[in-house]
Amino acid sequence: MVLSVTEKLYLHESLVSNPPARPDGRSADQFRPIEIFTDFLPTSNGSSKIVASDGTECIVSAKCKVVDHTLEEDLIEVDVDIAGHRDDSPLVQGTLSVLNRVLLSQIDRGSLRLTKKYSFKLYIDVLVLSSYSHPLTLISFAIYSALNSTLLPTLISSDDDLDVAELPTFHDYDLTKLTIKVPVLFTVAVCGKNVIVDPASSESDVANNGILVTWYDGKVTAPVRTLGLNEDYVSGITPQSLADGLKLIEDIAPKVVKALDS
Amino acid sequence: MAKDIDISSSEAKFLIDSLKQGFRFDSRGFEEFRDVGIEFGKDFGDVTVTVGRTKVHCRISCSIAQPYEDRPFEGLFYISTESSPMAGPQFENGNNTGEDEVLCSRIIEKAVRRSGALDVEGLCIVAGSKCWAVRADVHFLNCDGGFIDVSCIAVMCGLLHFRKPDVTVAGEQITVHSLDEREPVPLGVLHIPICVTFSFFNPEDAEENIKGDLNNEICLIDATLKEELLRDGTLTVTLNKNREVVQVSKAGGLPMDALMLMDCCHKAYKITETLTDQITSELKRDADSRNQFAAMLSSENARVS
Amino acid sequence: MSRLEIYSPEGLRVDGRRWNELRRLECSINTHTSASDGSSYLEQGNNKIITLVNGPQEPKLRSQMSIQKATISVAINITRFSKMERSKTSHRNERRVLEMQTALVRTFEKNVQLHLYPRTQIDIQIHVLQQDGGLMGSLINGITLALIDAGIAMYDYISGVSVGLYDTTPLLDLNSVEESSMSSVTLGVVGKSEKLSLLLVEDKIPLDRMESVLAIGIAGSHRIRELMDRELRKHGRKRLSNVSSNN
Numbered sequence: 001m002v003l004s005v006t007e008k009l010y011l012h013e014s015l016v017s018n019p020p021a022r023p024d025g026r027s028a029d030q031f032r033p034i035e036i037f038t039d040f041l042p043t044s045n046g047s048s049k050i051v052a053s054d055g056t057e058c059i060v061s062a063k064c065k066v067v068d069h070t071l072e073e074d075l076i077e078v079d080v081d082i083a084g085h086r087d088d089s090p091l092v093q094g095t096l097s098v099l100n101r102v103l104l105s106q107i108d109r110g111s112l113r114l115t116k117k118y119s120f121k122l123y124i125d126v127l128v129l130s131s132y133s134h135p136l137t138l139i140s141f142a143i144y145s146a147l148n149s150t151l152l153p154t155l156i157s158s159d160d161d162l163d164v165a166e167l168p169t170f171h172d173y174d175l176t177k178l179t180i181k182v183p184v185l186f187t188v189a190v191c192g193k194n195v196i197v198d199p200a201s202s203e204s205d206v207a208n209n210g211i212l213v214t215w216y217d218g219k220v221t222a223p224v225r226t227l228g229l230n231e232d233y234v235s236g237i238t239p240q241s242l243a244d245g246l247k248l249i250e251d252i253a254p255k256v257v258k259a260l261d262s
Numbered sequence: 263m264a265k266d267i268d269i270s271s272s273e274a275k276f277l278i279d280s281l282k283q284g285f286r287f288d289s290r291g292f293e294e295f296r297d298v299g300i301e302f303g304k305d306f307g308d309v310t311v312t313v314g315r316t317k318v319h320c321r322i323s324c325s326i327a328q329p330y331e332d333r334p335f336e337g338l339f340y341i342s343t344e345s346s347p348m349a350g351p352q353f354e355n356g357n358n359t360g361e362d363e364v365l366c367s368r369i370i371e372k373a374v375r376r377s378g379a380l381d382v383e384g385l386c387i388v389a390g391s392k393c394w395a396v397r398a399d400v401h402f403l404n405c406d407g408g409f410i411d412v413s414c415i416a417v418m419c420g421l422l423h424f425r426k427p428d429v430t431v432a433g434e435q436i437t438v439h440s441l442d443e444r445e446p447v448p449l450g451v452l453h454i455p456i457c458v459t460f461s462f463f464n465p466e467d468a469e470e471n472i473k474g475d476l477n478n479e480i481c482l483i484d485a486t487l488k489e490e491l492l493r494d495g496t497l498t499v500t501l502n503k504n505r506e507v508v509q510v511s512k513a514g515g516l517p518m519d520a521l522m523l524m525d526c527c528h529k530a531y532k533i534t535e536t537l538t539d540q541i542t543s544e545l546k547r548d549a550d551s552r553n554q555f556a557a558m559l560s561s562e563n564a565r566v567s
Numbered sequence: 568m569s570r571l572e573i574y575s576p577e578g579l580r581v582d583g584r585r586w587n588e589l590r591r592l593e594c595s596i597n598t599h600t601s602a603s604d605g606s607s608y609l610e611q612g613n614n615k616i617i618t619l620v621n622g623p624q625e626p627k628l629r630s631q632m633s634i635q636k637a638t639i640s641v642a643i644n645i646t647r648f649s650k651m652e653r654s655k656t657s658h659r660n661e662r663r664v665l666e667m668q669t670a671l672v673r674t675f676e677k678n679v680q681l682h683l684y685p686r687t688q689i690d691i692q693i694h695v696l697q698q699d700g701g702l703m704g705s706l707i708n709g710i711t712l713a714l715i716d717a718g719i720a721m722y723d724y725i726s727g728v729s730v731g732l733y734d735t736t737p738l739l740d741l742n743s744v745e746e747s748s749m750s751s752v753t754l755g756v757v758g759k760s761e762k763l764s765l766l767l768v769e770d771k772i773p774l775d776r777m778e779s780v781l782a783i784g785i786a787g788s789h790r791i792r793e794l795m796d797r798e799l800r801k802h803g804r805k806r807l808s809n810v811s812s813n814n
Contacts, residue, residue, distance in 0.1 A: 041648070042613065043649075044648055059694075059696065081646070081657075123647075125646060127646055127696075129617065129694065130599065
């Protein structure tokens with residue numbers, strides 16, 4: 001929805017006031033309700049669908065393939081498709097680069113290892129059906145729940161296959177759950193001195209800046225980036241806001257991850 | 263096919279009204295295919311086909327290439343259809359992503375390539391490493407409707423007429439013999455698919471077409487450009503002489519009764535028969551003219567056996 | 568791998584169906600209310616398809632506008648994970664997909680009352696989450712449902728199904744295993760009539776068998792129309808009761 005200059009000004013004023021007054025009545029550290037469904041695609045090893053209350057919807061599929069990890073550089077491949085945006089648009093490319101960076105640098109190659117020679121390679125395909133606010137947080141939640149519901153075939157051949165020229169063999173129907181620690185991403189909007197989590201589209205339109213925070217294995221890790229959420233209100237970011245933003249995430253991330261796990 | 267050609271509404275109305283009364287602009291019957299002219303060039307695989315004022319040129323060529331890894335015993339076969347402003351002002355140069363161009367090339371592809379009209383296994387020279395790559399380049403020279411039908415005839419005539427150089431294989435070493443050195447070999451053509459396009463016109467309003475039981479839609483064979491521009495729906499049936507349906511494409515358009523469509527298939531079969539016969543006789547005539555001294559050199563004589 | 572028995576002498580197919588049985592068909596409409604004006608989610612066997620309809624709305628490009636009637640555009644997104652084996656390349660600009668889009672546009676052009684919405688555009692977006700044979704038929708069913716949900720005036724339902732020919736037996740509603748081992752025909756049937764809006768044959772079929780194939784296809788499409796109609800009426804009743812209970 002396109003807001004008028006006056007509406008934007010009003011919204012901005014209310015967000016910078018102390019405490020921030022958000023248009024939907026949330027507190028600064030409150031998320032919008034989301035719904036997650038997992039494991040609905042039988043041809044994928046893991047799948048999830050996430051729907052936010054504003055209608056943002058995202059579907060993630062995880063498929064695996066056995067590869068020789070001495071030859072294969074990356075064991076995770078991410079592909080992002082956002083409906084209505086071309087593959088070479090800045091939004092898709094930006095999202096893809098962040099996800100690649102986060103997943104490749106954080107996820108431990110060892111957790112995908114199968115034998116001494118072979119590993120699973122994970123193909124993560126993201127399809128964003130509709131997005132109204134910045135979709136990265138939702139995508140990362142969807143990837144988190146997809147990977148945590150991923151089932152892989154159980155290995156029955158020997159683990160030590162360096163000298164045998166045979167592909168690993170699997171049990172006919174037994175599946176093992178993938179145990180992997182997955183990073184989640186949070187977007188924080190900076191409005192004046194306030195920091196608010198999970199900005200809605202109207203809030204993104206008037207935020208002074210956005211911070212992207214990665215949460216992995218119980219702590220904030222790299223990359224932490226700034227996100228330009230709009231063109232009219234963008235200003236520099238102060239060290240204080242950055243610290244506030246990180247503090248906010250440190251407070252709420254454990255609760256979010258717990259909710260995603262349940 | 264053409265988007266930028268507009269027909270004045272009075273001409274359009276006149277055409278539809280005459281169709282309702284059973285007349286076509288070129289005084290053909292509704293189920294009459296225009297006369298097909300097949301002209302072979304000097305080289306093998308060089309064919310120009312004219313149907314009415316539509317003119318299509320097809321050139322077959324071949325080269326040695328590497329087969330696909332998953333199909334080591336099969337040669338390669340490409341069909342490329344090229345439309346240029348030469349055919350008519352409605353075509354753009356180098357732009358063949360228009361809806362009609364895609365449909366046209368896909369139908370030819372399905373009719374000839376997917377149906378296995380060309381024996382690709384016969385193109386294999388050394389399994390997995392060398393095979394013939396046969397290319398059919400179709401050029402539209404003049405457009406007056408019926409591109410699919412005419413191109414299909416042109417491609418098939420080209421394939422039947424083409425001769426590839428003979429090769430001898432000794433281990434991995436292969437020798438390609440020039441045309442003067444050894445008699446070139448024809449391609450293995452397994453069947454001759456013939457496309458027949460029907461154009462449908464709705465004489466009543468849309469409601470009658472969908473809800474009514476009249477089924478009095480007009481059905482034309484081999485429409486001209488003007489008829490193509492005004493038609494409400496189209497159906498392309500591809501058949502061969504063995505009474506096999508190779509491909510049918512009715513991609514939307516005016517809904518038609520299933521029995522009428524079946525009827526179209528049967529009508530198309532009759533046309534397929536006559537066209538196939540014409541193609542074989544034209545080919546025979548061309549072969550005879552190339553070999554006019556055969557009778558003189560032959561040791562056969564007219565003795566009674 | 569041993570060769571699968573496509574059609575056993577007892578008359579059973581790979582998934583246990585008889586020759587004239589459809590796959591499980593489940594559909595729902597109004598699934599993506601905020602993303603579109605009309606939407607549907609269709610499961611036909613293992614085909615899973617989301618269809619979103621937006622419009623009638625102002626065309627994005629003036630050149631696409633027609634003064635007399637609305638224009639339809641169809642965009643098919645076949646996801647890379649939709650088959651068992653993940654595809655290495657995106658399907659978006661494949662000629663096969665372009666052909667399908669054109670065929671769908673032309674199918675619905677004649678069935679939507681476009682003259683009621685001049686100077687507008689109706690955008691249809693399809694996401695194929697999973698495919699298992701007979702894709703074209705399922706796409707038609709999905710679009711029909713989504714267009715109805717969007718409240719766009721149509722003359723009738725169009726229901727689609729594929730029929731294969733195994734030796735001399737026609738098999739209704741093929742899955743991907745069957746589709747890859749025999750020739751198939753895709754039909755798009757208008758309402759309860761015997762009129763075909765779409766008919767595609769891509770492989771060889773004896774001319775004399777066509778009639779029996781079409782007959783079973785039309786019967787199957789009518790059954791699909793009934794299933795879709797039942798779901799729509801159920802949905803309509805639910806919404807109506809919501810409205811009346813709110814007053």
